[in-house]
Amino acid sequence: MTLETDGHLKSHATEEVVIALEGVGKWFGDFQALKGVDLEVRKGERIVICGPSGSGKSTLIRCINRLEEHEEGRITVDGIELTGDVKRIDDIRREVGMVFQQFNLFPHLTIMENCTLAPLWVRRMPKKEAEANALKYLERVRIPEQAHKFPAQLSGGQQQRAAIARALCMNPRIMLFDEPTSALDPEMIKEVLDVMVELAAEGMTMLVVTHEMGFARTVADRMVFMDAGEIVEVADPETFFNAPRSDRTKLFLSQILQH
Amino acid sequence: MAQTRRPSRRRIGPLTWARENLFSSWMNSVLTLTAIYLVYVSVPPLVDWALLSAVWKGDSREACLAPDAGACWPFIEARLDQIVYGFYTAVERWRVDIVYLVGAAGLAWLALPRLPFKRTVGIGMLIVYPLLAYVLLTGGMFGLALVESERWGGLLVTLVVSVTGIVASLPLGILLALGRRSRLPVIRMLCVVFIEVWRGVPLITVLFMASNMLPLFLPEGVTFDKLLRALIAVALFSAAYMAEVVRGGLQAIPRGQYEAAQALGLGYWRTMGLVILPQALKLVIPSIVSNFISLLKDTSLVSIIGFFDLLGIIQSANSDPAWATPNTAFTGYVFIAAIYWAMCFSMSRYSQNLERRLGAGARR
Numbered sequence: 001m002t003l004e005t006d007g008h009l010k011s012h013a014t015e016e017v018v019i020a021l022e023g024v025g026k027w028f029g030d031f032q033a034l035k036g037v038d039l040e041v042r043k044g045e046r047i048v049i050c051g052p053s054g055s056g057k058s059t060l061i062r063c064i065n066r067l068e069e070h071e072e073g074r075i076t077v078d079g080i081e082l083t084g085d086v087k088r089i090d091d092i093r094r095e096v097g098m099v100f101q102q103f104n105l106f107p108h109l110t111i112m113e114n115c116t117l118a119p120l121w122v123r124r125m126p127k128k129e130a131e132a133n134a135l136k137y138l139e140r141v142r143i144p145e146q147a148h149k150f151p152a153q154l155s156g157g158q159q160q161r162a163a164i165a166r167a168l169c170m171n172p173r174i175m176l177f178d179e180p181t182s183a184l185d186p187e188m189i190k191e192v193l194d195v196m197v198e199l200a201a202e203g204m205t206m207l208v209v210t211h212e213m214g215f216a217r218t219v220a221d222r223m224v225f226m227d228a229g230e231i232v233e234v235a236d237p238e239t240f241f242n243a244p245r246s247d248r249t250k251l252f253l254s255q256i257l258q259h
Numbered sequence: 260m261a262q263t264r265r266p267s268r269r270r271i272g273p274l275t276w277a278r279e280n281l282f283s284s285w286m287n288s289v290l291t292l293t294a295i296y297l298v299y300v301s302v303p304p305l306v307d308w309a310l311l312s313a314v315w316k317g318d319s320r321e322a323c324l325a326p327d328a329g330a331c332w333p334f335i336e337a338r339l340d341q342i343v344y345g346f347y348t349a350v351e352r353w354r355v356d357i358v359y360l361v362g363a364a365g366l367a368w369l370a371l372p373r374l375p376f377k378r379t380v381g382i383g384m385l386i387v388y389p390l391l392a393y394v395l396l397t398g399g400m401f402g403l404a405l406v407e408s409e410r411w412g413g414l415l416v417t418l419v420v421s422v423t424g425i426v427a428s429l430p431l432g433i434l435l436a437l438g439r440r441s442r443l444p445v446i447r448m449l450c451v452v453f454i455e456v457w458r459g460v461p462l463i464t465v466l467f468m469a470s471n472m473l474p475l476f477l478p479e480g481v482t483f484d485k486l487l488r489a490l491i492a493v494a495l496f497s498a499a500y501m502a503e504v505v506r507g508g509l510q511a512i513p514r515g516q517y518e519a520a521q522a523l524g525l526g527y528w529r530t531m532g533l534v535i536l537p538q539a540l541k542l543v544i545p546s547i548v549s550n551f552i553s554l555l556k557d558t559s560l561v562s563i564i565g566f567f568d569l570l571g572i573i574q575s576a577n578s579d580p581a582w583a584t585p586n587t588a589f590t591g592y593v594f595i596a597a598i599y600w601a602m603c604f605s606m607s608r609y610s611q612n613l614e615r616r617l618g619a620g621a622r623r
Contacts, residue, residue, distance in 0.1 A: 067522065094524040106516065118525060167523075
């Protein structure tokens with residue numbers, strides 16, 4: 001992988017916009033989780049979203065594959081606007097992979113079956129091809145030997161890497177990561193982040209919600225800071241970490257970078 | 260690397276075992292002695308009645324009239340055909356035998372883990388077998404003589420009603436459970452009303468309505484078989500119970516499982532069929548089988564709408580003056596109780612076995 005002189009990963013961002021959010025609003029009961037969020041993500045771009053808990057980071061990326069429904073504004077993914085139309089939602093979900101904080105592997109299936117389920121049933125891929133494909137991605141996340149075990153037999157880090165492989169097996173154009181390392185023991189965080197850095201180096205479009213600031217510095221093309229449902233600041237990592245403009249960003253950074 | 264050895268298990272003799280497990284405290288000792296006493300007063304007399312003092316040979320009640328005689332087994336022998344076939348036309352009983360044999364062979368094939376072609380046999384048992392059984396048992400086509408369901412009885416009726424109920428109630432119950440959790444208000448409402456109405460009415464009432472009242476509401480000239488009406492009633496009744504069992508399982512599946520499946524683009528039916536239901540049903544196997552068992556025993560209620568199921572046929576046999584002895588009734592009841600028990604106990608054991616096998620790799 002190509003690191004530039006400042007230790008930052010080479011950017012793959014292009015001009016083509018693949019995700020566009022315009023004035024997106026979302027409520028949970030009376031609580032407004034997202035307030036007029038505007039964001040454009042370009043193909044190959046890597047965006048790291050951070051902010052205090054309850055600031056709407058997860059809600060934001062969950063709106064992109066409609067695990068949450070936005071109630072205001074427009075979301076366009078890959079040229080398709082997200083509406084109530086079930087067919088379109090499934091079309092988008094095929095192109096957008098997601099990795100969850102709690103892994104959410106299917107416990108009744110082996111790792112191999114977890115990885116081939118959607119290619120077999122959604123992409124209608126022949127079984128042989130789906131298995132070869134799954135093995136390729138399991139090798140990439142460095143757990144091919146775990147293919148025939150059940151999720152409960154793997155460590156947390158291995159489970160999360162299997163979950164990443166499962167998402168990649170659908171050959172998505174965009175990957176969403178919702179705090180992928182927050183449920184892991186410290187010694188397992190690195191193995192997951194390493195896989196994510198490799199993925200970034202290959203040019204995958206990524207939206208990552210995380211508190212791993214070292215990862216953000218290396219990988220992010222743009223940092224997005226959210227607080228109370230709003231995007232407070234968007235900046236390249238250099239500016240974001242060294243010269244943040246907003247007081248809220250400064251406060252947040254001082255709190256998480258203290259140790 | 261130096262490995263530490265697991266300490267070898269201490270060998271203990273039976274006396275030590277008894278002291279540690281049966282008489283470890285005064286409370287435990289009292290319970291042990293009480294249990295021994297209960298076994299002493301109940302088991303030997305029963306064995307004596309059923310085996311030692313029982314009458315095994317004879318052609319009529321005279322054989323069983325001896326003052327100290329126990330169970331009157333010749334009575335069962337004389338009535339065995341009725342117990343198994345009811346009043347099914349004697350020369351046509353080979354048809355029932357085929358249905359029994361194919362059914363038993365198919366079930367055994369599915370239950371034994373080692374045999375291959377499970378899917379083919381399963382589909383055959385679910386689709387081909389019911390048709391075969393229907394044609395063979397009812398007749399009136401393919402040159403088979405018609406045997407009206409009024410003539411069926413005994414074990415045949417018990418098995419037909421309970422197997423139909425079991426096979427129909429599980430898929431219906433799953434659909435009702437999914438409907439009750441649906442986002443669509445009309446479907447949800449319909450399912451809630453269906454489930455609550457059927458669960459709120461005693462099975463006897465349902466059977467009475469199916470056999471006596473339903474014909475009054477049907478247009479003139481439209482009739483359908485009384486046994487069929489009872490079958491539908493039993494299936495719908497147990498589907499309502501099954502729905503609640505399945506719903507319990509669905510609720511135990513974490514939200515993340517739905518989200519992961521949705522995020523992969525699986526859609527509603529595939530999410531349910533491939534991810535949620537396999538996990539949910541596994542969790543509720545004990546309750547599902549418990550429902551099957553109570554359904555099997557509840558089929559004895561069809562005797563009140565005029566069918567002679569296992570219980571009905573024994574009751575009618577008991578009142579036969581040709582076999583009136585002090586032990587006749589008790590012998591009959593013990594015999595069918597043993598049949599019911601054997602069927603229920605096998606289901607229970609099979610479900611435990613299934614749970615163990617399914618739980619082997621996939622513990623959370």
